[in-house]
Amino acid sequence: MRQYIVRRLFISIIVLFGVSVMLYLLGRLTPGDYVTSITAGNPNITVEMQERMREVYGLDKGIVEGYLNWLWDALRGDFGLSFLYQKPVTEIIMRYVPITFTLAFSAMVFEILLAIPFGIIAARKQYSRTDYFIVAVALVGISLPSFFFAAILKRIFAIGLGVLPLSGMVNARAGYTGWARIADIGKHLVLPVTVFVVTGVGGLLRYVRTNMLEVLNADYVRTARAKGVPEYKVIGKHAFRNTLIPIVTMVGNMIPGLFSGAVITEGIFSLEGLGNIAIKAVQSGDIPYLMGFNMFIAVLTIIGTLISDILYAVVDPRVRYS
């Protein structure tokens, strides 16, 4: 096991290196760098001034040299200053992580709470009306474009009924403090979380259903029933515990999603999350931020897969890595 983890970590370093090369290439290949984008439309800027600014931002170096510089600094934990904010990249990420994380984490909790029971119900009554209904609803959720669903929710609850705020994080005019402020933030998060849950629950639910079906057809479930074990015990103890194996691994894969931010949803509800910041960074050519943020997500993705593989071996003693 330890040997396996060490080998996986070693491979991860190669993958991360590949990712960083591709990201840097893409960032530098974008026509119109940061200097062009901030000086655009300003007639007083001369070519010499632009060149001087490129030198300051380190954009005058070639792609290879620039990349090696970045790599050297990054290896020592220094991801540089964001062009846009003039602050260390790590500081910016830390500042916006709470919003993104709150949003994604509460959505994930709701998704799991909905997907597991409904997936089990659907599997137990396969091909019944209940099953059709649950699967159809799950599929509608998967097929809904998030921007369209968000627009509908906003139209109904914020504009039509006026019960929930349209966008943003807090009601700036009210100036709440303490608990009232937290309640206010909660109210602002209802619609975005709904968008996340409805568009995200379907995948997990179908996964639970398929796995449950497989387990329910297994011999040991038939044996348990033949022995006269009560149905709730058959489902809860014999079947459900075994469906947990694939579910646990899937949850491991959800880790990066907790931090990556959702560009569309954050944009529509004007939440200052990491997704929104990343888009601004792409549009203005803020290379240090993009590199830092995307490498952060890449590391999380790799850790997530590794954790899910390790959990697989932990929950299922039959799995052995060598």
Next chain:
Amino acid sequence: MDDIRIRNEKEQDEFEQNQVIMTPGQMVMRRFFRNKLAGFGMGIVIVMILFCFLGPFFSPYGEYEIFYINKQTGEEIDMKDPRIKEAGVIINIKAPLSSSHLFGTDADGRDVLTRIMYGGRISLTVGICVVIVELLVGVTLGGIAGYYGGKIDMIIMRLVEIFYCIPFIPLMLVISAILVGYGISPKYKIFYIMVVLGILNWAGVARMVRGQILSLREMEYMQAAKAAGIRTYKKIFKHLVPNVMPIIIIMATMDIGTTILTESVISYLGVGISFPYASWGNMVNAVTNSIILKNYLNIWMPPGICILLTVLAFNFIGDGLRDAFDPKMKR
């Protein structure tokens, strides 16, 4: 005694003749069409294809035809008409539903229904072409990785992981900026986007195909094929590929839906299909204007519903196919 025996044999023969023997393919089809949701999905897809590809021939308007209206007389004027320069003639924006414009006109004075048809053409074409590209790359590389294993497998799978780690939307923004930077006209941008989406999606297909081939490779019939001395390419294409086919078909169907959704997202962000061409995604983009969001449901609801229905239909079909191919879940 003999009499009975002959009669019995005769009956046996008759029984065998009356037995309908179905090929596995026929059995799959039968199971598929017994699934109501799958049939429903099939129906929607056919209707959508007819609507988007034949619809424009019956529509009197063009994709980017702008309509004007004479404020005094209320008469509608086409953009090719010279009278649009007259006094009191303005662009007929956000027109309400009427018999000449079933879904009204959008914020630029174009017929919404006609644009939905043209937008649908784009969405469906993108969905299908992207899936073809991703299958070509994914099945080939996944097949090679799974069959040969070893170092080749190692390299291909690391590549898959790298593609998994690259965030999608920022990447699309960069690629769009590159396309614009090289002066590619909106007309041809769509082809580049199809190729890019296909190349970005191959990793999932490759991973799936590789996993399948890894387990199939250990099957006894593969050993038999090896013992019989069959050539490698025959082993791959006659024995392995047909067995991976069901999962590829299911994946492809579902991926068409996912791709349509992805295309709508990037068009919504304004980096996909761009002005003056229509796409369902960029039509829904009108909601960024809060007045349209509030008062002109006819502009953004229909294209959104079209996306939902089409993606849903492909998901229903994929789900139905999965159940139909998997005899373990026979009803």
